[in-house]
Amino acid sequence: MEKHTGTEDESNPNARTIEVLKQMMDYYDRTNEHWKTIAYRKAIAALKKRTRKITTKEEALAIPFIGSRLAGKIEEIVFTNRLRRLENTNFDSADIALQLFLKIYGVGHSQASLWINQGHRTLNDLLTKATLTTNQKIGIEHIDDFATRIPRDEVEHHGRIVRNAIHKEDPAIEITIGGSCRRGAPDSGDVDFIITKPDASMETLRTIILDTVIPSLFQHHYLRHALASSTARSDGSKWHGCATLPGSKIWHRIDFLLVPHAEMGAALIYFTGNDIFNRSIRLLASRKGMRLNQRGLWTDVLRGGKRERMTQGALLESRDERKIFGLLGVPWRPPEHRVC
DNA sequence: ACTCAGCTCGG
DNA sequence: CCGAGC
DNA sequence: GAGT
Numbered sequence: 001m002e003k004h005t006g007t008e009d010e011s012n013p014n015a016r017t018i019e020v021l022k023q024m025m026d027y028y029d030r031t032n033e034h035w036k037t038i039a040y041r042k043a044i045a046a047l048k049k050r051t052r053k054i055t056t057k058e059e060a061l062a063i064p065f066i067g068s069r070l071a072g073k074i075e076e077i078v079f080t081n082r083l084r085r086l087e088n089t090n091f092d093s094a095d096i097a098l099q100l101f102l103k104i105y106g107v108g109h110s111q112a113s114l115w116i117n118q119g120h121r122t123l124n125d126l127l128t129k130a131t132l133t134t135n136q137k138i139g140i141e142h143i144d145d146f147a148t149r150i151p152r153d154e155v156e157h158h159g160r161i162v163r164n165a166i167h168k169e170d171p172a173i174e175i176t177i178g179g180s181c182r183r184g185a186p187d188s189g190d191v192d193f194i195i196t197k198p199d200a201s202m203e204t205l206r207t208i209i210l211d212t213v214i215p216s217l218f219q220h221h222y223l224r225h226a227l228a229s230s231t232a233r234s235d236g237s238k239w240h241g242c243a244t245l246p247g248s249k250i251w252h253r254i255d256f257l258l259v260p261h262a263e264m265g266a267a268l269i270y271f272t273g274n275d276i277f278n279r280s281i282r283l284l285a286s287r288k289g290m291r292l293n294q295r296g297l298w299t300d301v302l303r304g305g306k307r308e309r310m311t312q313g314a315l316l317e318s319r320d321e322r323k324i325f326g327l328l329g330v331p332w333r334p335p336e337h338r339v340c
Numbered sequence: 341a342c343t344c345a346g347c348t349c350g351g
Numbered sequence: 352c353c354g355a356g357c
Numbered sequence: 358g359a360g361t
């Protein structure tokens with residue numbers, strides 16, 4: 001819960017150590033060693049805050065989130081300028097293909113490994129020989145599009161198009177762009193629209209957006225494809241898809257997130273992120289006997305033998321972002337300071 | 341030995 | 352239910 | 358991989 005200063009020292013004395021540890025982290029990320037990846041991320045964040053060079057194992061061990069194994073690696077990097085464990089990792093064709101397949105939208109470690117084991121190594125292998133879902137085909141076809149960053153002014157252009165389309169149907173609907181754009185980032189990977197309407201039911205909101213606005217945006221060739229959307233059976237409230245700006249061929253990922261007005265505070269926290277900030281604030285809530293999710297801040301729930309939730313708990317706050325911070329005892333942080 | 345956030349959607 | 356995305 |  002420390003405030004992020006934004007002073008991202010390019011000339012950090014531990015820059016080389018951080019660079020090598022990050023390569024190790026990326027390796028663990030693509031080999032699906034989830035908790036090691038997170039441990040490396042925490043250790044790197046801790047090292048970034050240091051203003052003096054960490055050279056020995058003992059020095060490293062004194063830093064929180066750096067244990068004996070990472071401390072040993074840090075010492076090795078400083079004294080030899082390399083990490084043997086990293087050089088043991090094989091950058092073979094399977095590893096190259098794994099890195100490629102993991103970039104496809106809708107493909108994770110499980111699917112990527114399956115394809116590797118089936119002998120596939122290129123996107124063309126997948127297109128010609130593998131059985132693909134509709135979304136996977138889209139993900140492959142637009143792998144470069146989805147990797148293209150969206151400059152802030154283009155994000156705002158998306159905002160104007162969507163806002164106009166919605167307000168043409170109902171001017172009372174409120175639209176907020178969330179994600180990295182709300183955090184003030186100069187560019188974004190996708191565009192998140194948080195959509196709500198005061199004094200309206202979710203059914204009403206869903207009907208307007210799904211049945212009227214989205215078809216209209218398709219007709220105007222702004223929306224190009226639906227990837228995931230709430231169905232009748234779910235109480236769901238999201239639409240994931242792809243859109244292009246007029247005159248552009250680049251497909252970008254956009255999300256419509258439909259939120260009851262009473263839950264806007266919790267939804268804003270969730271859809272503003274970043275993900276690290278969300279995890280830490282949720283962990284803090286759980287430590288304080290509460291639970292934070294995209295719907296609100298709750299008193300703690302009863303959990304069964306295997307940790308599954310038995311009860312939902314009582315709602316403490318959900319409408320007001322600032323009140324949720326207050327109840328958690330966290331000083332207010334504007335979105336641009338939620339980068340961890 | 342156990343936690344590390346918690347949820348929704350597609351298949 | 353599991354995998355994946357957010 | 359680290360913390361409890």
